[in-house]
Amino acid sequence: MILSDKTIMRMLDEKSLVIKPLTKEQIQPASVDIRLGDTFSIVEDTPSGIITLNSQISYKTIKSDSYLLLPGQFVLATTMEYFELPDDLTAFVEGRSSLGRMGLFIQNAGWVDPGFKGEITLELFNANRCAIELKHGRRVGQLVFAKMDDHALSPYNGKYQGQIGATGSRVFMDPDSI
Numbered sequence: 001m002i003l004s005d006k007t008i009m010r011m012l013d014e015k016s017l018v019i020k021p022l023t024k025e026q027i028q029p030a031s032v033d034i035r036l037g038d039t040f041s042i043v044e045d046t047p048s049g050i051i052t053l054n055s056q057i058s059y060k061t062i063k064s065d066s067y068l069l070l071p072g073q074f075v076l077a078t079t080m081e082y083f084e085l086p087d088d089l090t091a092f093v094e095g096r097s098s099l100g101r102m103g104l105f106i107q108n109a110g111w112v113d114p115g116f117k118g119e120i121t122l123e124l125f126n127a128n129r130c131a132i133e134l135k136h137g138r139r140v141g142q143l144v145f146a147k148m149d150d151h152a153l154s155p156y157n158g159k160y161q162g163q164i165g166a167t168g169s170r171v172f173m174d175p176d177s178i
Contacts, residue, residue: 003089003145005029011086017145018084031094031142037078037119038136039165040067059168065136069104069126076166079120080137087115087155091143093122099140103128106141114148115155118163 003011005027011017019032026033041059043051051057059076069075085091090113095106105125112120122140126132159170 001147002030003147008032008145011089016086017089018082020082022081026139028142031144033139034093034120034141034143035080036122036134036136036138036140037080037165038063038065039078040064040134041076041166041168042074043168053171053174056172057169059166061166067134069124069132069134071126071129071131074123074125076168077122077124077134077140078164078166079122079140082117082119082164083112083143084117085112085114085156088148088151089145090114090148091145093120093141093143095141096139102132103130104132112143113156113158114152115157117161119165121160121163121167 008017008027012019012022022032026035039061040063041061044058044060046058067075067077083091090111093107093110093112095104099106103126105127107123107125120143124134159173160167
């Protein structure tokens, strides 16, 4: 079941759902707007020119109120908001259609697990032929919350738990990478 604005506000008041900072204007009828944070990370070049799934990837991370995303460029960014989901609630990350129509693709694998705590890392790609200026605090998407039929037996406690800022891939930590 998708949560309504009324249920989202009740859960925020009860503190069973935490979103900080949050303004009332961000709460929509069936979602919460997410805003762009001030941390951006780009993959650093490797000597071989190859990224493997078994090795840690190096990133250059900057903090800035704006970032110029060049045509064909990929950057990790973060949400301005910090989230704490209870273990019976999940969320879908959706980009804004208005930004997609400019050629800005926003994704984060699309899913936030029950029990997750932290900022959400967004993967941004400029499919346009023009650069796109990204500004800290701008609405970039929304979180749609779904109530689960029961509490998760194993709420999220993985390698991205507690992440703050644009967090790079930790795929090299996967058990199947050995």
